[in-house]
Amino acid sequence: MTKEFFKVTDLNKVLEYRRIFSKVTAEDVDISETTGRILAKDIISDTDLPDFMRTTMDGYAISASSSYGATEANPGWLTIKGAIAMGDIPSFRIGPGESARIATGGMLPQGADSVMMIEHTEPVDEHSVEIYKSIAPGQHVIDIGEDFRKGEILLCCGQRIRAQETGLLAAFGKQNVLVYRKPKIAIISTGDEVVPIDHTPGLGKIRDINTYTLAGLVKEAGGIPHSYGIIPDVYDALYQSCRQAVEASDMVLISGGSSVGVRDLTIDVLASLPDAKILVHGISISPGKPTILAKVGNCAFWGLPGHVVSAMVVFSVVVKPFIEHICGLAVSREVKIPAILTRNIASVHGRTDYVRVRLLEKDGKLCAEPILGKSGLINTMVKADGLIEIDMNTEGLYQGAEVWVIPV
């Protein structure tokens, strides 16, 4: 005779709600600020890269055919027609049996199609050089457009910019780059037992862990956290803060209300906010079941569990994908890490379980070691490197199973 407190929604169904929230707007930023941001438009190549034939080695620019047959035992002999200064356009052309001194990065003269590395040469005098190797056309050079062709899509809208993408933007002279704005994410703590961190909590009270943990997670996910502090478990106070938060933010995270009373209060407040619709009241995951999702205007409004570990799991599994969606992220490069489970773990059929694990190398294999301890203990999350997901149709996993670890 158990009570149904709320009807849980399947995890995938919750994730599908992402689509009903629109992306944040875009803004121009200086290229030096782009690493880590998400591109808000495709970047098209307006030129071949490189737009001249370029050497990747120090040596002699030649026509490869001039080297055919040359070996250490039977060196070839070429005249040196000149030297090419870095960044200059060669003023002469190379014919058969001719060469030009060239330094890495230099432009090949007309008639040259390859570069003989200096290591395979020996100067005879100022005007001639012996060569000890045959090379093929294209050797040690980058051809015109070999890196990128004019008109090609260099980078796609929705792509996260890493250092190499920033480099590519530089190569094409993109001083200003259109990226999605970082979403503003409001964080509200509730709970009459929660005190600010600079207070010494009396017996029965606890410091406000969630505000700081969630702010850290929001930053890591590319958002800008804005804390509204600890709001008492009182309708008017909570309503005021929620309304302010919704108006000023792209998303709201309220945490602390895992007791039925506070959850009911949160629901009451949410239901009375203008243009609000409660989408989810409970998710079929553990930990993290008592999670609320509402749409208030275009703002995703989350009621997260009060336990920090549960709140972190929900953040990692559900909230983060929503943040990435409104951030415009279309192509994620984040990978789950394959590892071998070090011990059996039991799980309950009918819900998706998340187990904290530590990663360690053992006999040349990456292993995932489940962390023991109640889910309410912060120390389990501090020890953890990641989470493994146990499917709702699985009743547990055996030692030695191959698992995928979600880094935390």
Place this chain on the structure above:
Amino acid sequence: MTKEFFKVTDLNKVLEYRRIFSKVTAEDVDISETTGRILAKDIISDTDLPDFMRTTMDGYAISASSSYGATEANPGWLTIKGAIAMGDIPSFRIGPGESARIATGGMLPQGADSVMMIEHTEPVDEHSVEIYKSIAPGQHVIDIGEDFRKGEILLCCGQRIRAQETGLLAAFGKQNVLVYRKPKIAIISTGDEVVPIDHTPGLGKIRDINTYTLAGLVKEAGGIPHSYGIIPDVYDALYQSCRQAVEASDMVLISGGSSVGVRDLTIDVLASLPDAKILVHGISISPGKPTILAKVGNCAFWGLPGHVVSAMVVFSVVVKPFIEHICGLAVSREVKIPAILTRNIASVHGRTDYVRVRLLEKDGKLCAEPILGKSGLINTMVKADGLIEIDMNTEGLYQGAEVWVIPV
């Protein structure tokens, strides 16, 4: 008859030079700024966490022995002695056959050692409740000090602070936290063929890709990049910039000089800086062989290859560990990702090769697919998710081999 241009140093030998550079100083930051930073002292617990017995569920606080024998068929019956408000110290104690209403997070009254979940109860009237389950002492409660004990080391000096560590700092009221300063890292580009990115490069010239790529990498590694722009390949100009950079920074990265001429110039400049010692002139890795490392005062001074791909590989494999060292990072949680190689790759004996790979899932396995294309092409780095290392004593790897991927 090949020439030895420089005597290469073994990669491990290069990494050992880290020890001769001292760490940056520490600074106090507000807890809200700690995520991503590195702790500069151990954090010791000054109290038990929690310091009271706390419930993790809504229900009834009881002495577990009062529930023994209760089942759905044969319910137990308990009197309700009162309700415990959140954050309050219970004013009464629980005896055998008694219970108290309690909400998640609440403090257990004296005499209670466990919580009966509300789902396994049915109220009879205002003063009594039926219970349908036997529970054990400690069930659904967190005991005093169960998360952390007073006097325990919570976090270690040299540990990177993630969101959960920030949460832990909050739990113990650490409003200000001593972390290592972010190192200032100077970036100098050289090369007469390099033009600023807002210029249209004439034929034979190329935009300054390296400054922006390296700045992105420095940020990702936790440093503060400071760009000195493009310095002409002229002794006086380069000397001035290097000297300024050394004085103002914790590390200097100079890039662009892969031609022998420019490398010689860099060496000349380095040799004449006050208190300078050249430690490495060439590393046994590919790409990235023509790398210079000097110690100038306490500043690690790097001469990186001019090709951006080579510079990125050197950064990832060598420079980043140095940055982490001077940042005080003692315990790294970064893992290499195990994957299956999708094709054979050849390698040269006697040097450590780094091959760019793309990660993809195939038949439930994470696979590493080598990216084809010359090492001078930026597009190979843009396509890549990581690098795999081929040991200097290995002449290649076969399709199906288990490899470790270093994320880039």
